[in-house]
Amino acid sequence: MKKLLLVFEILMVSVILVVFSMGLSGNALAASKIEITFWNGVGAPENVVLTELISKFNETNEYGIHVNEEIMDWSTLYTKLLLDYRVGAAPDVLTMQQSALTQQASFGVLADIGKLAEEVGFKKEDFVETAWEGTQLNGTRYAIPLDMHPLALYYNTKLFRDAGLDPDNPPKDGEEFLSCAQKLTKDDRYGFGLAYSGGIPFRIWMSLVWQHKDGKILTDDLKRAAFDNQIGIESLQFLQDLVYKYEVVPKEEASPDDDFVKEIVAMNITGPWAMYDFNKYESLEYGTTPLPVIYDQPATWGDSHVLVLTATDNVQKMEAGMKLIKFLSDESLIWTQKAGHLPVRKEVLESEEFKNLKLSKAFAESLPFTHYYPPIVKREEVFGREATSPLVVMIESVMLNRETPENAIRKAADTINQILAEE
Numbered sequence: 001m002k003k004l005l006l007v008f009e010i011l012m013v014s015v016i017l018v019v020f021s022m023g024l025s026g027n028a029l030a031a032s033k034i035e036i037t038f039w040n041g042v043g044a045p046e047n048v049v050l051t052e053l054i055s056k057f058n059e060t061n062e063y064g065i066h067v068n069e070e071i072m073d074w075s076t077l078y079t080k081l082l083l084d085y086r087v088g089a090a091p092d093v094l095t096m097q098q099s100a101l102t103q104q105a106s107f108g109v110l111a112d113i114g115k116l117a118e119e120v121g122f123k124k125e126d127f128v129e130t131a132w133e134g135t136q137l138n139g140t141r142y143a144i145p146l147d148m149h150p151l152a153l154y155y156n157t158k159l160f161r162d163a164g165l166d167p168d169n170p171p172k173d174g175e176e177f178l179s180c181a182q183k184l185t186k187d188d189r190y191g192f193g194l195a196y197s198g199g200i201p202f203r204i205w206m207s208l209v210w211q212h213k214d215g216k217i218l219t220d221d222l223k224r225a226a227f228d229n230q231i232g233i234e235s236l237q238f239l240q241d242l243v244y245k246y247e248v249v250p251k252e253e254a255s256p257d258d259d260f261v262k263e264i265v266a267m268n269i270t271g272p273w274a275m276y277d278f279n280k281y282e283s284l285e286y287g288t289t290p291l292p293v294i295y296d297q298p299a300t301w302g303d304s305h306v307l308v309l310t311a312t313d314n315v316q317k318m319e320a321g322m323k324l325i326k327f328l329s330d331e332s333l334i335w336t337q338k339a340g341h342l343p344v345r346k347e348v349l350e351s352e353e354f355k356n357l358k359l360s361k362a363f364a365e366s367l368p369f370t371h372y373y374p375p376i377v378k379r380e381e382v383f384g385r386e387a388t389s390p391l392v393v394m395i396e397s398v399m400l401n402r403e404t405p406e407n408a409i410r411k412a413a414d415t416i417n418q419i420l421a422e423e
Contacts, residue, residue: 033064034320039094041077046339057327065320085109090310093321098134098304102375111309114141116322131344134372143306144325147341149271150302150370152362158285159266174294181248184266191248193256193265196399199385203301208235210299210371218374228413236405240398272363275340288362302370381419390415
């Protein structure tokens with residue numbers, strides 16, 4: 001009888017231990033679940049693609065991570081980031097423009113992610129060099145590049161054929177570009193679209209400056225403007241001549257993208273993001289090609305969407321955030337297929353799936369000679385797209401024929417020098 005009682009007691013203890021251990025396992029599993037916040041600043045309509053990828057991560061990741069996404073425009077994101085960080089309410093992971101890294105890093109809100117990046121398998125040799133190098137500052141890695149989006153030339157293949165031009169042989173240099181633009185200009189149709197204000201026009205001008213052998217926007221020490229010379233003037237004169245000398249651009253054009261869709265203009269310079277909208281119009285037949293080399297060498301402006309972690313002592317959230325970054329980087333082909341932005345992972349660029357994206361080829365060919373904005377803290381003051389930004393004012397004054405290129409260049413350089421002197 002005593003033996004039976006002993007056996008019964010042993011069994012009861014065993015059952016209790018099993019139940020207790022199951023409870024501990026359940027608690028451990030629950031403890032392993034972690035929620036992180038992700039800020040999506042990518043502009044509409046491409047931001048919905050990123051939202052789809054976040055949903056996929058939530059559904060498929062095996063780490064017990066759930067991502068809460070918040071969508072906002074870039075201006076709100078950058079302003080809110082610093083304010084929220086100061087009160088301990090910053091997001092764990094967020095998108096950012098490469099051009100904003102220097103400023104945001106100077107505020108101390110970004111984490112050094114070099115070690116975490118290595119731990120999940122990120123390597124320099126796996127990325128386009130410009131994108132990889134452009135996401136670290138003074139040897140500290142602050143971001144992982146998700147894409148690059150350089151400028152390239154879109155052209156209407158139907159209008160090319162109608163004008164007796166070969167759509168399989170788009171313009172490659174300045175002479176060919178002007179010849180095509182003139183042949184495509186007829187009645188109420190123009191060869192080329194060029195807005196008078198906003199960000200794209202001065203980015204085109206910057207690209208032309210970089211196409212000169214010694215062309216620079218800022219001095220090497222980033223303390224002064226470097227375009228107040230014949231290179232800057234000549235590049236600006238070229239754009240003005242397209243309107244007033246060659247008359248291949250609509251007067252006071254507001255939206256080259258809209259005019260391209262309406263076939264009012266036959267050629268248009270913009271980024272790969274435009275494909276998202278252009279592809280909605282089945283009747284629009286178009287091709288893409290790298291920016292024509294107007295001067296000495298190929299060059300174009302570009303930026304990147306990058307992924308960053310905010311500085312925190314919470315190692316668990318940092319690790320969870322890096323797992324999300326790794327997932328998004330691994331899914332960059334989907335990002336390209338749906339949003340148009342160029343992948344910077346070499347294995348994706350070399351994949352058959354990417355090579356089948358014919359319209360993306362021109363942008364991929366442009367990656368080796370794509371230039372980022374110079375890395376300055378006062379990026380927004382110097383390279384902003386607002387009406388009062390010095391480069392926007394410069395372009396608009398010349399395109400409206402209010403200033404000569406010489407005067408406009410001098411005034412823009414003086415303003416930028418004052419801004420940089422205060423940095």
